[in-house]
Amino acid sequence: MGERVLYGYWRSSAAYRVRIALNLKGLSYQQRSIHLIKNGGEQHSAEFQQLNPNQLVPVLVDGDWVLNQSLAIIDYLDETYPDQLLTPQDPQRRYLVKALAQDIAIDVHPLNNLRVLQYLSGQLNVSDEDKNQWYHHWIHQGFSALETRLAASSGQYCVGDEVTLVDVCLVPQVYNANRFNVDLSGYPIIERVTMSLNDLDAFKRAAPEVQPDANAGS
Ligand SMILES: N[C@@H](CCC(=O)N[C@@H](CS)C(=O)NCC(=O)O)C(=O)O
Structure with missing residues (x-):
């Protein structure tokens, strides 16, 4: 190799x-x-x-x-x-980890990607204020649902007490949301889990x- x-x-x-x-x-x-x-x-x-x-x-x-x-x-x-393993082998846990990771990486992240934001302001002449509203809207939409799902699945991390693919997707999305000044105080589980993950050396x-x-x- x-x-x-x-x-x-x-x-x-x-x-x-x-x-x-x-x-x-x-x-x-x-x-x-x-x-x-x-x-x-x-x-x-x-x-x-x-x-x-x-x-x-x-x-x-x-x-x-x-x-x-x-x-x-x-x-x-x-x-x-x-x-x-970041995606567990047990079929039910595997399903859950993939679904939650995709909730973040496929349903939230692409809507706020750089090229989308650039298209909004460049081609569509969207104001900075409206673009910011767009960004915050999709984060809140995704994080509200995620917070509900994590209430059932989380332990120390997003799914129980093992680090999984969901955690790997969550921390960068939270970093991004903070960068755009999204108020995350309504998502205590997301905040708690993110804090635990950010204590780990790999993160x-x-x-x-x-x-x-x-x-x-x-
Ligand atoms: N689904 C892709 C998304 C990759 C992606 O969106 N990358 C962003 C940075 S996070 C990028 O390169 N953006 C450049 C651009 O929008 O022009 C993946 O998970 O790898």
Whole structure:
């Protein structure tokens, strides 16, 4: 197996998920920063499009494999390095973990992605205030439902007391929501679980602020 390289960006929540997963599994990796803002966004460069024609980070190069889509990458890591499974094997827990992770990563995150926000203000001339309202709306919609689901599933973490894929998706989404000043005080379980997770070394080392490209721009 050759070297492992993660193409990401310090503030990308999808890349943040993969950093957490790699850290939890104790897998070493190099990082290449794809600056999502500078020069119109390096994700649109011809060079990066060879790795991912979707023009989105993260991309993980694992030896000869070039992988995109954070959830699919984490699935691949679980199958290839099963020491610490992030999606449990038991069918019911597996279903629950996947459903909750998808509630965050598929139903909330894409609505507030950079290219969506850029399209709202660029092409559709939406004001900053309305764009902010859009952002907050989709977070509240997703987090209200998630808080209800976590009341039934959570222990120390989102599903019981083991760290799972749901936790890997939750922490970056909360980071993002805080960045956009969303008031999360109505979600005590989300806040409690996030606080516990952020105490774990794997999560600390994956945090945006400690990445090599941190503060390279917004
Ligand atoms: N479903 C993809 C989403 C990837 C994604 O949305 N990446 C964002 C950063 S979190 C991105 O590259 N945005 C660049 C853009 O919107 O132009 C995944 O989970 O990997």
